[in-house]
Amino acid sequence: MNSPNQDSSQLPPHQVLPQYYADQQHRREFVSTLFxxxxxxxxxxxKAMSFGSxxxxxxxxxxxxxxxxxxxxxxxxxGTGPVSQxxxxxxxxxxxxxxxxxxxxxxxxxxxxxxxxxxQCSAEDLPFRDGQFDFLSMGYALRHVDDLNDTFAxxxxxxxxxxxxxxMELTPPKSAVGRKFVKFYLNSVVPTIALxxxxxxxxxxxxxxxxxxxxxxxxxxxxxxxxxxAGFVDVRRHCISGVFSEYVGRKA
Numbered sequence: 001m002n003s004p005n006q007d008s009s010q011l012p013p014h015q016v017l018p019q020y021y022a023d024q025q026h027r028r029e030f031v032s033t034l035f036x037x038x039x040x041x042x043x044x045x046x047k048a049m050s051f052g053s054x055x056x057x058x059x060x061x062x063x064x065x066x067x068x069x070x071x072x073x074x075x076x077x078x079g080t081g082p083v084s085q086x087x088x089x090x091x092x093x094x095x096x097x098x099x100x101x102x103x104x105x106x107x108x109x110x111x112x113x114x115x116x117x118x119x120q121c122s123a124e125d126l127p128f129r130d131g132q133f134d135f136l137s138m139g140y141a142l143r144h145v146d147d148l149n150d151t152f153a154x155x156x157x158x159x160x161x162x163x164x165x166x167x168m169e170l171t172p173p174k175s176a177v178g179r180k181f182v183k184f185y186l187n188s189v190v191p192t193i194a195l196x197x198x199x200x201x202x203x204x205x206x207x208x209x210x211x212x213x214x215x216x217x218x219x220x221x222x223x224x225x226x227x228x229x230a231g232f233v234d235v236r237r238h239c240i241s242g243v244f245s246e247y248v249g250r251k252a
Contacts, residue, residue, distance in 0.1 A: 011148040011226055014216040020209060031144050032102055038206045039105035041198040042080050048197060049190045058086045065166035065248045070094040071134040076123050077141030079106045081114030088116060124150040131160045139168045143213040152230035159251040166248050170214050173242035182243060187211040223247055
């Protein structure tokens with residue numbers, strides 16, 4: 001299912017993190033197991049770490065990217081469905097939203113609260129026809145794919161001409177002070193909150209892994225170039241507080 005625009009070279013979102021897995025071949029197994037094991041805690045964790053502001057921000061990001069009523073949407077790496085839920089509210093009854101995720105347990109949690117069709121699949125191999133969607137989203141999961149080039153090629157393929165893609169991600173601040181503050185919060189405070197609130201060492205590991213992947217992720221220019229290589233045009237990045245990055249592109 002690869003687009004003719006796909007670059008043959010591989011571009012993992014970040015380097016191997018040996019404290020979690022041995023090599024790239026074992027990364028997928030580690031990530032899948034980690035998310036399956038923490039699915040029941042995930043909603044609680046993200047609400048706690050965002051102080052309840054996540055719903056408002058997601059809606060604003062989706063609207064900024066161009067999501068409108070009546071669109072057909074694919075939410076990739078949907079997790080427990082927070083982005084999918086916001087999309088449903090925006091597209092209304094005339095539109096549609098499909099939630100796709102690699103983790104069965106995440107989808108199982110989502111189907112109890114978010115009435116969208118769940119599809120278990122990876123970002124690099126989407127089981128949808130060419131040109132099926134008006135809009136595609138990914139919320140804070142680009143760091144967990146195997147390869148950026150393959151991922152963006154698939155995103156390009158399943159979008160209609162003129163279709164939009166929105167990638168929401170966390171980015172380390174440029175300033176040293178800002179970076180130290182965000183690192184302390186995400187690498188120390190949030191994992192501790194996750195452990196205390198869930199009594200789960202896996203939940204703590206998940207949040208530790210979040211920061212380590214954020215810190216080691218390829219920089220924004222590399223993400224933008226990968227989107228352009230896949231064929232996307234009008235690619236732009238909107239960043240809030242130096243941390244919340246929104247990458248938007250359009251299929252020509």
